[in-house]
Amino acid sequence: MLFFSKRKLRVLVLVLGIAFLIAATTRAVIQFQLGEEVNHYNTYFSTHKDSLHDIYDPLNIKQIPYETINVLYENRVMEEGQRQKSIDWSKFAYVSYATEPEYLCNTVILFEKLKQFGTKAKLVVLVSKDLLDSENSDQIVCERLLERIREVDSEQVVIKLVDEIAKPKDSTPWNKSFTKLLVFNQTEYERIIYLDSDAALFDSMDELFFLPSYVNFAAPLTYWFISESDLQASYKERRSDNKTPVKLESVIKTLNTRAKKGQPIYNHLPSLPSSLVFRSGKIAKEITESNSLLANLFKLRRGTTSSRVKFASDIMVIKPNSLTFQKIAQLLIPNSWGQKEQYDMDLINDGLYNLKEIINSQFLLFRKLRSAFVPEVMVLPFGKYGLLTGSVRERFHHELMANDILGYKKSQDATGPSLDSLVANCKYIHYSDWPINKPWLYSSFDELKCKPKDKNEELDVEMCKTWNSILQGFWDSKHMCQA
Template sequence: MRLVTKRKLRYLLFTLLLALIVSFTCNAVVESQLNKEIKFYKVYFEQKKDGLQGIYNPLAIKQIPEETIDALYAYKMNKVAKHGETIDWSKFAYVNYATDIDYLCSTFIMFQNLKRYGTKAKLHLMVSNQMLSPDNEFSQSANMLLQRIRNLDPEQVVVKPVESTYKPNDQSEWKDSLTKLQVFNQTEYDRVIYLDSDAELKDSMDELFFIPSYIKFAAPLAYWFFDDKDLEAAYHDVKVAEKSPINLARYTDKLSVRIKKDQMIYNHLPNLPPPLFLNTENVAQDIINSRPSLLQMLGVPTGGSQSSKAKFASTVMVINPSSDTYEEIIHWLLPQVLKSKNKFDMDLINEELYNMRRTIYYNFKLFRRLKTEYLPELLVLPFGRYGLLSGSIKNSDHYPMIKNDVLGYRRLDTDGHEFPKTLEDYVKDCKYVHFSDSPIGKPWNYGSLEDIKCRVDAEQSENVEEQKEVCALWNTLYSSHMTNRHLCML
């Protein structure tokens, strides 16, 4: 009996070992074949892109420079002015959400500014029912301020009460940030620009409504996660591995010509350098491993999904709302995040909904079957214009990225020199500055600028005059917002 048992055990072990060998062999063959296909198509799209129409590169995450965004907008406005084309502005909206009185005040300031900047798009506010409840100590002030927001323009302003999404037992400043995910369900619009309201909005962003319509999600990168090594790897990849020029003008000039000719531009956009989101030593293995596990597909939080170092920020997002996407969020992704500690809206977007590695895997899988049916969904916006942190003004380590916010590429003149722009120029050109400068809190947490004012220590600073300019920029930003908050009359 024991002999039989030992034989069975040896047989089972042998069978298991054989199965593992077969599995590893099959995976190795699949990876090898996939890597060959990836190399082939990378060369194919680089060599053939000028003549391609209706076929999109599935192996790249693309970045769109501000020059190209402006060229697309100018082309659209020219068609409106000279060819009688119309724009249904009711299908476009700027969206905020507010779950407390401070953020409601920020929305009032932001919507008032958007009116002043001349946008015709709807101004859509998702406001927490809980804040307006009579049980809330601020409900009276909130309702009065909400009426003032409506009165900015009763036709243009849309107020939609929503239920806040809270993480249980969470007291962090992001405890209700998951509420913003309801923006994906605002399907009365074709496209929305979601904005966190704790920011200084310095100009209209109407141009973002007219990036390619097939793009379902576009956002700046959370650039503060990168360091010098990442930037060097990005430049090296573009220049050496991809054998492409790093001068951004080589791309923007060609893109402008193609836009004027109404030609396809996606394949000509600069790539996000793969080392920022992929293991370039074995791309096939990396994207295959990005697939969700069986437990994750069953809704069990495993902590197994990992986003790349390149992450989308969730402060500014251009979204084509979709009931299907929202259903996926509500029924599959949100329950996992609610059960996971220290995971919020940005984690859901980067680890699950728009995981870059996983996106490449599914894109290529679809492309291999239905080449002409594949359409890209993601786009990286330039953070220098649409996603600057207030803390970066004082952080000299961030200056190289602010100057060159299309990562892996440089803004150079025809002689290969950087343009003589100052930090003040870059801050002035930025349309959206998010108040984030730890350990300093939001502007409304302080009685006056004097409480947090940036000051130069002449004895500690190497370049006193330069530091004075930095402090002047930072102080002006915070002072402006503090002054505007008096408009809320709270």
């Protein structure tokens, strides 16, 4: 009896071993064939991009330089000037939200500045109903601030009272950040520029309303997760002659020429280096793993193996969509309640716009029917739209700020651009410099004023001076909140 048991066990082990070998071999063959297909299409789109129409590269996430965004905007404004196609600004909106009185104050500042910069788009703020509750000690303050927001422009400003979305049993400062996801449901607008209100604004961003029509979502990247080795790897991946990084100016020149002529630009846009998306650097391997039976059994957790970068959520360009919001409200938010340290940005990247999953789904659709795939996402340059105040005092981040189309380099002199010019180039800077709190939590500017560690070190002095100028701007604008 024991003999037969051992024999059966050996047979079972042998069968399992053969099954594993067959599965591993099959997987290796599939990965090899997929790798060959990936290489083929990468070459195809590189060599045929000038002649392709209505066929889009599915294997890359595209970055769009500011200069090209601006050309698209100028084209649209020119059309309106020639009365070929008027712009209905009521269909475009800047949107922010507030669940605390301090954020209402900064909304006043943002809206006042947008008005000064000449935007004609709607200015929408989503306000938690709890702020106006009679039991709220800040009710009177909030009512006064809402009146100040209305005074910015009674026709342009839209105030919407909403039920805030707070994470249960969570006492962190971010537990109400899910409320911002209501922006995806503002379907009366064709396109929205969402802005966190804890930021400094330096110019209009109307040009973002006129990104290519197929773009449903665009945002800068979380560049602060990039290391020096990541950046060098991204340069190496994009080198044209195996020695020097691709110069961005030549790419922009081609893009702008095509944009001015009304020609397709998508396949000419800079691609986000795959080394920042696929951690192994092997696209075919990770696509195969994403489509394995095991991965499909755990779809809700597929986003947990993240890329080196994600989309930031402090500024987003969105085409609101009721189906997208339905997914957020009915699936993604409830699933996030049980996840520790998962908030709005994590939900957006894991549930909606995971970079690896986007490429995976794009390529699968493209393989079935080329013309069926139309891109939906695009990466905005963080040096123009998405800096953190903390980056001003992070030396390595200065190189990132100067080369915000990742994998490509801008032509510079030996010393590179000054920190002042890099910051002056940015339109929107987020107050984020942990462990430093938001500026309104200090009673005076002197409490958080930056002091150089070494007064004899020129860059140290410059970093503090530039950082102070940004934060001083908040104090200089606080009077806007007064009645």
